[in-house]
Amino acid sequence: MTRVQVQGIVKRFGDMPAIDGISLEVRPGELFTLVGPSGCGKTTLLRIIAGLLDQDAGSVLFNEDRMDEVPPYLRNIGVVFQSYAIFPHLTVGENIAYGLKARRVSPDRITAKVAEAGHLVQLEGLLDRMPSQLSGGQQQRVVLARALVIEPRLLLMDEPLSNLDAKLRVQIRSLIRAVQRELQITTIYVTHDQEEALAISDTIAVMDRGRVLQVGKPWELYLKPANRFVADFIGTMNVFRGRVEEGAAGDLRALVTGFGQRWQVPAAGAPGASISVGVRPESLALEPGANAGETWNSLTGMVTEAAYLGAVVRYEVRVADGLNVTADIHNPDFAAIRLVGDRVTLWFAASRAVLLPDQAGEA
């Protein structure tokens, strides 16, 4: 199993820094995801690790081996590309065997290993087909098998599911995760889809504009986002700006919001400091009527949108001019349904509020 270390990688395209000094460590055997909006540099970083792109500064290490001068064809990594990059002139079997032939494996061994890899990704019986005869999901399995069969030190996957429809995406996602666990192969996975990242990863690194903002377990990123960008990117977050006041019990401090509400939240920060507090939509409870002030941490408003999705109702509530709050009410019964125009009160438990530094510095 391979441990990957990325040390101070910098890459510029022209004057634009695509990677602005990134250091990371990927533990042996884990599935590590780089997630971020398009243009954040995640694919660039992946290509540098693969050796398909040269960095301007910094190093990539596989265990103790420095890879910077090693060309991509000697790095022994499996890469799965967004566009599949299937060899259209070769059969499925020949595609899978391609890397083995390059390694001069004996024909008997190749046949056996191709069959084994085909079985692993559920492609039995399709080995003689041409790629053009396969569906998108099958093509994705071919390139996965092709990357795995060479027993790479490392598996790199660049948005492997983005060309599939929603149902197949979940199916192949489970397959990838199962195969990765079975082979215990260190995997770096790139996606712009935060839900996919949460579902598949051991560890996630959130990237923006060439920097890593936070690294952590999926639940760490969701429950304790390090800053506003991470909070917005992973899931949905209602953010309130306010000023810290004294005079509360325990870890909690009083916070006066920009629109005059007084809350108790776990606010670090000296009295008078200006901070942001985040509350997830599902952390909010909703009651009819305007009862704010009767309990701590509540706010009143009017429902402006209500999307009934069955298991959940998503309400948009205007609590102040220009400030809308999103609230998800799970498992709603008849009595819990509110309509557009209804006056409502929202409240949340102090422990579910998240303190959010404004700047990206705290990564």
Next chain:
Amino acid sequence: MRGRRRDLWWTVTVAAFLTVLAFLVYPLVTVLVTSFSGDDKRFVLAANYERFFTHRYYYSSIINSLYLSTLATLGALLLGTTLAFAVARYPLPGRPFLRAAANLALLSPPFIGAYSWVVLFGRMGLVNRILGEFGWSLPTIYGWRGILLVFIVQYFPFVFLLVSAALRSVDQSIEDAALSLGSPPRRTIRTAILPILAPSLTAGGLLVFMGTMADFGTPMIIGEGLRTLPTLMYGEFMNELGGNPAMASTLGSLLILVNTVALMAQRYYAFRKAYNVVCIQPLQVKRTSRGQLLLLTVFAYAVVIVALIPALTIIISSFMPTKGPVMYAGFSLQSYQTIFFRVPRAIANTFGLTALAVVLDVFLGVLVAYLLARRRSRAHAILDSLIMLAYAIPGTVVGVGLIVVYNRPPVVLTGTWVILLVSYFIRHLPYPVRSCTAMLQQIDIRVEEASVSLGVPPFRTFVKVTIPLMFPAIISGAALAWMTTIGELSSSILLYSGPWATMSVAIFTEVFSNHFGTASALASILIVAAFVPLFLTYRVLGERGALGV
């Protein structure tokens, strides 16, 4: 990649630059410089140009050339576009035949087309002799009318092919949208369809204009002394009284100037008018009234039959008994027997040199195309433009340039077969380069990266993955290069010497010595030789297409 800058591709870049500089740029620059030299080889600023523009004998050539090429371009655009619309949009009977026939019309080199019209309508021509029995006669085919006829008939298929391809990329929704917004059908074509076709229309027009400007054989054969830039240039250079390279170079420089201006104008225009068209459902075939359909059918078949007449005339007349320019009814292999006795060398030369040139074109073309598509840098952009220069430069100019440069030490190539090979090679290099570059732009670069990541080094990846994927483009580039090289006349006629005459040269001299039967036999072989690879290409690519490659 790091530390590997001076790899194989660096060598290819340097080799390609040296080749293009030595065989294209240096000769052209020499022509330009020579046009400024006087009789005693001193530098005389613009004296030759002054002489050109003050003597009617000279300046009439550029007027004739511009006049003929402009009319031919307009005629070919009108004919080619109308035919393309008729075939694409209306349920004409036999549409596949019409398309194939328009393709086939490209197979005979223009000068052979010119010659075929002489065979039919010339003074001793078949038609005129039949009419003569009844005491009738037709207006003369010689002179500018004949040239114009041949130009339009020989070059309109370029417009047809380009416009047909462009029409296939126009989505039906464009027309539907225009019609639904209240635009009548004619106005819809004018305001919604034609603007989308503008880049293809102008590209087709450019091909016709540059091709007819450079055409040497057609005016020689059917022009009867009408001076155009290439014929006058040839005359000045090969004059029996010693030749005047300075004046020939002046004419050549003007020819380059006219073609370059036309090329730049089209590039500029097409660049500004290029739209990204997304085509999901191509334009549909329209229903129309019986009368209109009949009219269109007659028109389409008339055009296509006229376009096929040259090839048919040549092949049929090659099997007729002949005496000088006069052909008699009947069947005979006499002409073929004669050519195998008289000019066997020419046949061998043509096939040998063409094959060699095509192999070299494909070899360098594939490597250069890869550079242009994958290693785009400023140097490669320059290389691209230099190679494409070969499109715009007439064969006569290349021929004169090569002779002027390579008839003196340190490298003497005149009098050898090498100089013919050089001309064929450099002039047709753009075909494989173009076809392969276009193909590479459609091949996902990640496929190559996948191969590299699987442990295959870059050059082996190129051989094992890229070349197989480029195969269709390699074949079609080679077929195009073969087709255009095999009947090449304008530089061959200058560059051949003694035993190295080619079939095109032999046809030319046979026509001028009134041996029409042997000329037809040679031309028939040329037409068939051009046809076979094209036919095979369609077959092979059809199969590859089925694989989805």
